[in-house]
Amino acid sequence: MVPLFFISNQPFSGKSSMCVGVGKLFAEKGLKVGYMKPVGTLPTRVGGIITDEDAQYISNILDVKEELEDICPIVLTQQYSREGLKDQSFSKGFIDSIARAYQRIQKGKDIVILEGAKSIEDGYFLGISANKICAKLGARVVMVIKYSAEIVDQILYSKEFLDDCLAGIIINWVPRSQMDYLEELIIPYLKKNKIEVFGYVASDKMLSSVSVKEMAELLGGQIICAEDKVDELVETFMVGAMGQEQALKFFRRKANKAVITGGDRADVQLAALETPTKCLILTGNFQPSSVVLGRAEELGVPMILVNYDTLTAVEKVGEIIGHVRFHEIKKINKIVEVVREYININRLLEISKK
């Protein structure tokens, strides 16, 4: 069995989603699926053990029962970086401990999915970059790459870096408007250059969305109505500070959005409620008018009261949207559906058997 190593050239390319989707589909086929993230980059503490946040979450979703220390044997904390820089011998045993962990993980498994760090080069100076791990574990790389104008250059460069380890690529986040260009020019070009494409997936706003509940948590805000709708997903946001007529025109431009406005702007709040809005973020810690609150409850649109001024709230929300993890059931189901439809799972399975 050859483990499949899912890596990316940049964070938020959709690597974790692919691990989950592919893993779930393998399991559906009756395979025993193992999961491991050799190098963790999101330190968190679970039951006294330092591990990687995503690794812990994904291992739960894929229902793998191994020890967390094995699922994520190396976690790149600030201290690791400091020690590694001070003392070159610090990282000497890393690659071997990864290999040992892998040996334990793969026992009794039909297939093992490995998840890379944030990017290909992560951990290079510690001798645990993706290509080194691949060579050590005999893995094949499935590169998950986010569509951009430079995508062809990025793929060719990665191919050179990974050499024979690269099994193929998955292109993610393709804007619908670029689909024709991708299909007509890029894919044929890659084929000519012997780069296998396992699939390509159009941008899905839902997957980059964040739930109202998560938004409230991340903003340290308080949900003050429609609490039964906190699992709704927010895809984008808009700021309102104009008169109601202009607000209405403006808010119609985007669906599934959060609207950020002052708690004292009843007119803007009501205009937002008239358009496709998933939640209102009320700034300045101003309680909204009770009738507006009542209307939001009636329409089932949660309002989040935050302490920030509008400008700060905009900054924070901007950081949150598009940089979220998929900690919602709705999203996981969607991911599985997307992978089923667009990714050639059987081909991945074949590669893992070689």
Next chain:
Amino acid sequence: MSLRDFFCPDSVAVIGAAREEKKVGHTILDNIINSGFKGKLFPVNPNADEIHGIKCYPSVLNIPVNIDLAIIVVPVQFVLQVLEECSKKNTKWSIIISSGFKETGVEGAKRESQLIGKAKEYGIRILGPNCMGIIDTGCPINATFSPLMPPKGKIGFISQSGALGSSILDWAKTNKIGFSKFVSLGNKADISENDLFDDWEDDENTEVITAYLEGIKYGREFMKISSRVSKRKPIIVIKSGNTDAGARAVSSHTGTLAGSARAYEAAFKQAGIIRANTIRDLFNYARAFSYQPLPKGKKVAIITNAGGPGIMATDACEKSNILLTSFSKETIDKLKEFLPEAANFYNPIDVLGDALADRYRMTMEVVIKDNNVNSVVVLLTPQAMTQPLKTARAIVEVIDKSGKDIPVVTSFIGGAEVGKAVKFLTEKNIPNFDIPEEAIDALKVMMEHTDWKSRESFPVEKFDVDRERVKKIFDRCRAEDRLELGEMEAREILKAYDIRVPEAELACDIKAAKEIAKRIGYPLVLKIVSPNILHKTDVGGVRIGIDSEKELEESYDEILFHVKRYMPDVNIRGILVQEFIKDKKETIIGMSEDPQFGPMIMFGLGGIYVEVLKDVSFRIAPLSRHVAGEMIEEVKTTSLLKGARGEDPSDIESIIEIILKVSQLVMDFPEIVEMDINPLFVKKQGEGSIAGDVRIRIGG
């Protein structure tokens, strides 16, 4: 459903009737008794045996008969239970005075939607909650907590503000203004202005319908009912929250969007609603309508005893498009027989400062008989010899004797000197106004109403269009999660609705562009086509007036370079090579979805006329040909289309046609929330109009 049993029930229960005098439940009971209510009255209070000697019941269920109207004044947490009990007493109507619903926030909103659900289940209609109640002077019943029962009259008044309602009741009583009915709407959980307008259409006691509204919930229904009812009775409405700040106040007060002031203006116009800007206007108009017959034409006669007020009234007439009538020779000859030489025999007639009541009488007698007079305005200033009260009597006598059915309004200007006269006039149903301008304004509104009543209703035409084609485009948009259509798609839609667009084809390279250019012919317009670019001009994506192949080549490259610089990552589909429309005027047809009334259509002349002068008109779709024509006429700069300074007149008929097609399109596809044909090129008469560019946005 007639509201007869609601306004004049046989049996009323006051649930929550209190013994303590200061409580609302007590006041309401008092008011019902004091108003002379002749039906059966049942106070409900588990802790009292009787109030004011009337037997109290511990619960509605203990009342031996069925209850027509339940007035509920219990604390909010008991309202649902009371409603359920009422359902067992076959109750069909309720007034919920209790507050603690939507106006108080989340819990209240939940309670209110529960209440609405239960009321539906029980088949009980609700006024309120959180309202002041109703008064019917005909029944009579005062089921409010205001002790001020207005005199009997012909004005029905609806108020969305309870507090304003009680002020108006006070003011009406003081000024002896009679009401037929008064309703405080409260939260409008169920019964709204729509139900009341609908009911009052046939109410014999109500001749004029008036309302103070902050927001309207069901706009289309409102327009439908109002345009029917206003053909029979005037509907006068104050709609507050017309400015940005006012709208904000409405929003935080009522939890409804105040709505676009322009949409309200359009909707009111189309539904024949008379709009009052102030409470004073509202009752000025209401008095004029309820006291006087409608004028049959626009010709006014003014009689005054002072030059100043006469001139002011004349100015006001001119501003309001009211004609100062020219009297017949016979009239003038007769006036000359008795008026002093210094008097003015022509309109406005000045009977001079020394006029006694008799001179007014004789003048009135002559004027009222003149067939060129459709209404009379009598002005009076109290001078040394003036006899205000006698003059008032004389006016009333002349009207009574004349047997003529024309409106007479007065403006006896002053205070104490004219006080008795004004009181007398009011008693005799002659509306007196403090200043001449108000008298003229009231007449103007009456004249407009006369016009409205005599106006035919025009049908909405249906054009033969390709709906399927449009549906497919919208389906694709939704599937791709887009709210804005691309230019090519928007063009397709216009074509499907038989609206002409410039000839154009998409070129993916310069070679193709040249071939297309040969087919279409120079001059040309080039436009970038990209799903990511919404404002083509901003990124240098448009070139117009391209005259030659050389220019085409240069412009083609330039557009691509510019776009690449402004938006490096953008996906370019190609460049649209488009026919350049010559010899045209630019206009705009727009549409936006109003939350209250639905699709609102806009027309104006392009460029500065819309942007700077805001010279535009609005109407709510669907439109008849007549209304579309009205929209164009309403725009001041329309005269530029009619051929100013020797120019050829433009094809206005074709604009009307396109407005109607847009109206049909937005009615056929409610998902369209915004649309702009900008510019719409209008050619010479007979040559049609062409949609230069179009943007369409759909709702998510």
